[in-house]
Amino acid sequence: MEEITPMIRTEIEKYLKQNGITLTEFSHIIDLNVGTLSSIVTGNRSLSVNQLDRITAGMELPPDYFYERYIEECIIESPSLHWRKISPFLYRCAELGRLDCIQCVMSLLLDTSMYIPLLFEMAEDLFQKGEYQEAATCLYENVAESERKQHSERLALCQYRLFSIRIGKDQAQNLQTAAKFEPFVDRLDEI
Incomplete structure (x- = not known):
């Protein structure tokens, strides 16, 4: 029971x-x-x-x-889901390292396309603050997945951020990371 x-x-x-x-x-x-x-x-x-x-x-x-x-x-x-209520919760979860909670909320938000740009902006903000795992694991991966059939610059930038976060000392892992990123290189702005 x-x-x-x-x-x-x-x-x-x-x-x-x-x-x-x-x-x-x-x-x-x-x-x-x-x-x-x-x-x-x-x-x-x-x-x-x-x-x-x-x-x-x-x-x-x-x-x-x-x-x-x-x-x-x-x-x-x-x-109804309100971004003004959800975004502070997601930021707080990122601050506390509660990736499980972020992932749970993400699964609700990704069904509505209006949240994709907001989630991307949040990922960029977390990335700029140095909260790479939170940005990558929950936000960039999910935004990229939701846009995988589109040829948007946002998708390419998500893939670039994931690439830059995952590059490390393990050369085999770096090769896999580069291979995943390679199809998106031409879609990025030169900057």
Whole structure:
């Protein structure tokens, strides 16, 4: 029999009850407006990743403790996906090295072509910040896969970024990496 995982708001209520803390006291601890916290707990307001991080820190749990449930409750079950809500979560996952969470959200977003340019921009931003694995593993690979039948410059640039990230000291691996990149060389801008 599969165990039912309690919702985030249920966990918050349980924590408050077990520790004898009022909603007002907890809102001061986590520096969040009591009305906002109350709306989150009652399910009348959606939860941002920033608010989730504050709540999790206030409960003295690891920062990414609720991330799988956040994906389920606030992204998958959301009536509509909003980039303003999703992008901070993806950045936070990259910061914490939660590639599994990024991959899970990516699988939802790649079905809608409007997210492809936004995901590419995020990958470029992470690349510029030196977060190569996060950019490569989840973003560039998925954007490239979603555009594999197109002959876009974005596809070629994704392949170039993957090539530059994967080149290392292993010559056999470098040869494989170069072979994967070779069909895209002519599609790149000279710069």
